[in-house]
Amino acid sequence: MKNCFRNDALQKVCGTARFADDLSFPEMAHSVPVYSDFVHARITAVRVEEAQNMPGVLAVQTWKDVPGALCAGQINQDYPILVKDRIRSTGDVVAVVTAESRAQALAAAEKVTVEAKPLPVILDTEEAIKQGAVVIPEGLPGNIINHHKVRRGNPESRMNDAELIIEEFFETPLVEHAYMEPECGICVPRDDGVLEIYGSVQHPFSTRRFVCAYLGRPLASVVVHSHAVGGSFGGKDDTASIVCARAALAATALGRPVKMLYDRPWSMRESYKRNPYKMWYKAGFAKDGRLVSVISRTLSDSGAYTSTTPWSTWRSAAQNIGPYVLEDIKADVYGVATNNIFTGAMRGFGSPQTNFAFEQIMDMAAEKLDLSPLEIRRRNAVTDGSTTITGQVLDDHTVSLVEVMEKTASSIGFEEKLKQSSHGVPGKDGKLYGAGIACSYRGCSIGAEGKDFCCATVNVQFDGSIVMDVSVFENGQGAPSAMIILTSEMLGVPVEKIHYQASSTASIPDGGTTVASRGTLVGGGAIKDAVDKLKVIIAEALKAELVDEGEEIEFRDNRIYGSRGRSLSWEEAGRKMYLARVYPFAFGTFQAPPVTWDEENGQGDAYFSYVYSSQAVEVEVDPEKGSCRVLNIVASHDIGKAVNPPMLAGQIHGGIVQGAGMALSEKFLVDEQGKALSLNFSKYKIPRATDYPDITAHIIENPDPLSPTGVKGIGEPALELISPAIANAVAAATGQRLTSLPLDIKSLHLKESE
Amino acid sequence: MNVIVVNGKEYEIRPEHESLTLLQFLREELHLTGTKNGCAEGTCGACTVLVDQKAVRSCRFKLAKAAGAEVLTVEGLIREDGSLHPVQQAFIDAGAVQCGFCTPGMIMSALDLLYKNPEPDRESIRKALRGNLCRCTGYQSIVDAVELASKRMMTAHITHQYGQ
Numbered sequence: 040m041k042n043c044f045r046n047d048a049l050q051k052v053c054g055t056a057r058f059a060d061d062l063s064f065p066e067m068a069h070s071v072p073v074y075s076d077f078v079h080a081r082i083t084a085v086r087v088e089e090a091q092n093m094p095g096v097l098a099v100q101t102w103k104d105v106p107g108a109l110c111a112g113q114i115n116q117d118y119p120i121l122v123k124d125r126i127r128s129t130g131d132v133v134a135v136v137t138a139e140s141r142a143q144a145l146a147a148a149e150k151v152t153v154e155a156k157p158l159p160v161i162l163d164t165e166e167a168i169k170q171g172a173v174v175i176p177e178g179l180p181g182n183i184i185n186h187h188k189v190r191r192g193n194p195e196s197r198m199n200d201a202e203l204i205i206e207e208f209f210e211t212p213l214v215e216h217a218y219m220e221p222e223c224g225i226c227v228p229r230d231d232g233v234l235e236i237y238g239s240v241q242h243p244f245s246t247r248r249f250v251c252a253y254l255g256r257p258l259a260s261v262v263v264h265s266h267a268v269g270g271s272f273g274g275k276d277d278t279a280s281i282v283c284a285r286a287a288l289a290a291t292a293l294g295r296p297v298k299m300l301y302d303r304p305w306s307m308r309e310s311y312k313r314n315p316y317k318m319w320y321k322a323g324f325a326k327d328g329r330l331v332s333v334i335s336r337t338l339s340d341s342g343a344y345t346s347t348t349p350w351s352t353w354r355s356a357a358q359n360i361g362p363y364v365l366e367d368i369k370a371d372v373y374g375v376a377t378n379n380i381f382t383g384a385m386r387g388f389g390s391p392q393t394n395f396a397f398e399q400i401m402d403m404a405a406e407k408l409d410l411s412p413l414e415i416r417r418r419n420a421v422t423d424g425s426t427t428i429t430g431q432v433l434d435d436h437t438v439s440l441v442e443v444m445e446k447t448a449s450s451i452g453f454e455e456k457l458k459q460s461s462h463g464v465p466g467k468d469g470k471l472y473g474a475g476i477a478c479s480y481r482g483c484s485i486g487a488e489g490k491d492f493c494c495a496t497v498n499v500q501f502d503g504s505i506v507m508d509v510s511v512f513e514n515g516q517g518a519p520s521a522m523i524i525l526t527s528e529m530l531g532v533p534v535e536k537i538h539y540q541a542s543s544t545a546s547i548p549d550g551g552t553t554v555a556s557r558g559t560l561v562g563g564g565a566i567k568d569a570v571d572k573l574k575v576i577i578a579e580a581l582k583a584e585l586v587d588e589g590e591e592i593e594f595r596d597n598r599i600y601g602s603r604g605r606s607l608s609w610e611e612a613g614r615k616m617y618l619a620r621v622y623p624f625a626f627g628t629f630q631a632p633p634v635t636w637d638e639e640n641g642q643g644d645a646y647f648s649y650v651y652s653s654q655a656v657e658v659e660v661d662p663e664k665g666s667c668r669v670l671n672i673v674a675s676h677d678i679g680k681a682v683n684p685p686m687l688a689g690q691i692h693g694g695i696v697q698g699a700g701m702a703l704s705e706k707f708l709v710d711e712q713g714k715a716l717s718l719n720f721s722k723y724k725i726p727r728a729t730d731y732p733d734i735t736a737h738i739i740e741n742p743d744p745l746s747p748t749g750v751k752g753i754g755e756p757a758l759e760l761i762s763p764a765i766a767n768a769v770a771a772a773t774g775q776r777l778t779s780l781p782l783d784i785k786s787l788h789l790k791e792s793e
Numbered sequence: 794m795n796v797i798v799v800n801g802k803e804y805e806i807r808p809e810h811e812s813l814t815l816l817q818f819l820r821e822e823l824h825l826t827g828t829k830n831g832c833a834e835g836t837c838g839a840c841t842v843l844v845d846q847k848a849v850r851s852c853r854f855k856l857a858k859a860a861g862a863e864v865l866t867v868e869g870l871i872r873e874d875g876s877l878h879p880v881q882q883a884f885i886d887a888g889a890v891q892c893g894f895c896t897p898g899m900i901m902s903a904l905d906l907l908y909k910n911p912e913p914d915r916e917s918i919r920k921a922l923r924g925n926l927c928r929c930t931g932y933q934s935i936v937d938a939v940e941l942a943s944k945r946m947m948t949a950h951i952t953h954q955y956g957q
């Protein structure tokens with residue numbers, strides 16, 4: 040077993056790593072949120088007087104106490120830090136109670152009362168878009184918050200040419216990130232007026248934007264620090280930032296440090312989730328299995344607020360049918376407001392849902408056309424030079440979809456396993472066995488949905504040790520470790536020589552959010568630029584000492600080499616540069632290659648490159664129990680280049696198990712009035728250690744010429760295709776198809792008596 | 794006077810602390826923040842510590858019940874010479890640490906298992922860790938770590954020296 044490098048593992052196994060709630064400050068007060076019993080209502084009164092008079096209470100703040108904007112957001116500025124006149128979801132917070140102790144704050148929060156006139160509650164996207172439905176977002180004519188299209192060719196007329204048409208409806212539920220650490224935000228007002236923020240947040244710069252918007256402050260007056268974060272998976276952006284902003288609201292009013300720690304039920308009730316999808320697909324195939332036409336319509340439930348729905352639905356449009364070639368398509372993806380808990384970024388970001396649909400359609404067509412699932416994919420797969428459904432020609436990187444699929448298929452023995460599948464006829468033990476496969480491609484980084492750039496600094500000290508800082512943040516995935524490894528390889532120094540800044544919003548400029556599986560790619564790209572610049576500075580300073588005219592300096596084996604046996608240790612080099620008054624410091628940037636997008640027809644170069652993936656599983660379905668056990672999982676991903684292979688494997692394992700939870704057990708429950716029922720892990724079942732088998736992960740490396748380090752990404756590719764692989768395996772086992780998640784095995788008619 | 798021994802040190806349990814959970818006492822009174830609170834309902838295992846060498850969920854364990862007991866938390870594993878316990882080292886080497894929030898509880902559950910069964914197979918390890926949730930790793934590298942720790946501990950013949 041190759042040992043793993045993590046710069047934060049030692050403190051994490053010793054219990055000394057400091058997560059937000061592990062921090063405390065002198066004179067620190069404690070804030071808690073106040074919710075109401077309403078889901079959708081007009082507020083007539085919020086009564087706080089009794090709470091204000093409770094022991095230890097320092098402040099009870101409502102919307103009236105918010106100095107800046109009442110609402111903020113990543114795209115639309117619509118999320119209220121504290122609601123003013125209208126409650127739109129069960130997660131809405133009406134007041135913040137701050138007291139000397141948390142217990143006192145909790146006791147006082149009970150005394151805040153909310154009076155309101157209920158409005159009709161809409162929990163279903165189809166209901167929300169009906170004529171006359173009550174409009175939930177402020178200032179919009181209806182509940183459709185965005186509409187992305189893909190328009191290419193003549194799908195209607197081409198559908199008539201199809202030998203086979205598959206028409207199917209698919210549905211996916213509300214899914215919770217279930218990071219193990221609930222939200223926590225701390226604000227420490229500094230004597231110079233600056234606010235220092237610590238928090239369980241995904242991206243400090245995003246938190247700073249929220250805090251400054253709500254508090255009406257310039258960005259430069261708030262410093263958000265980074266420290267250990269107990270997982271995010273896309274889920275610690277908006278809500279976690281708003282928790283920090285509420286702590287800041289209290290801290291600025293009191294002039295004291297304030298901690299706002301969420302318990303699990305608050306986190307479950309308020310934090311955004313994965314968008315539920317309803318998808319209608321009509322797919323036409325030729326006799327030989329080639330896709331000839333797709334017409335699709337998708338409703339994505341944004342919940343009560345916008346968050347990132349316009350972006351995640353864009354990915355659902357751009358990757359609407361997965362990694363296949365098709366000239367004729369019409370796809371419509373709508374973001375729709377409801378009174379559900381709002382939805383936003385979650386690992387996968389709009390692709391797990393569409394993959395769940397279309398990867399099953401591929402299998403359904405294969406069965407009807409008497410092709411194997413592999414053969415139908417081979418015939419439609421994007422290859423070098425293919426054109427995507429958005430008109431992008433894939434001619435500038437290795438399009439390895441078939442390579443990764445064949446790797447997965449041969450590793451698991453797919454053709455043989457599929458032959459052995461039960462197809463609804465139980466084996467001697469009464470169980471049904473099946474194998475399934477799925478493929479995907481995933482546009483790297485954020486693509487045409489936003490501005491894509493990042494930065495890093497590399498700073499050699501005068502004793503030769505190295506400080507680095509990258510505007511990519513640690514959420515548990517091991518980003519700084521990957522950055523250190525990349526730098527150590529580029530400079531030829533051991534990882535121990537490099538010290539990673541606990542980056543903050545004051546130590547480095549904003550590099551864009553740590554999202555979209557982009558950390559290693561964009562951070563690595565920025566480091567490459569910084570190191571290239573640094574090498575020029577060092578070479579210029581030391582050339583007289585080390586080389587003759589026209590010769591190059593080399594950085595290897597923990598030394599700096601010139602010609603004719605001349606070399607310097609880093610310590611010697613650092614000293615010499617000091618004496619020469621040279622700063623061996625470089626700031627590097629990564630600017631993503633250009634992407635294009637025409638919103639009117641959904642055509643353009645959506646992403647500068649793609650990750651290619653394939654996963655296959657074997658399952659055993661028990662008709663008596665109505666249960667499904669996954670027996671074997673194989674995954675292959677072309678991630679360009681592996682930087683820290685054990686952590687890469689960890690991303691693949693973790694992503695698959697998280698996605699398998701979505702496939703088989705996870706569904707966030709709300710009652711018919713929109714109140715959350717899945718408020719803790721006893722009511723929201725994420726996978727446990729006994730639920731899934733060991734995973735065989737194959738890492739395919741075709742270094743990407745569009746990435747300065749050759750690296751792509753893995754966080755989301757690992758998760759986005761396991762649910763259709765499992766669904767296809769369940770279909771092979773049972774001979775029946777499930778088109779909703781989580782797969783309800785009990786709903787199938789499997790017993791002989793039925 | 795009620796006392797409790799935590800990581801080898803004796804502490805008094807004052808009457809005003811008796812209503813606390815063991816987790817609250819560890820985190821808030823002793824400032825031993827290595828033990829985590831993930832759910833406060835006993836389903837996630839992040840708060841697992843050993844009480845008289847048995848794994849318990851400290852979020853649901855009344856401090857009063859721990860009176861007279863010896864408690865071991867993740868902070869108590871590092872040896873006096875600064876070297877790590879083999880389970881800690883194995884978690885690092887096997888890549889079992891990602892966000893690290895479940896890690897202290899996982900390590901304590903692994904210790905509990907290795908006390909009872911020094912050479913567990915992978916299935917036994919998975920069963921023993923069933924009460925500890927992890928959202929990052931998919932558990933595989935954690936199972937690797939416990940297997941590695943077991944192997945190293947058996948090789949070193951120190952299976953009788955867990956913890957203190």
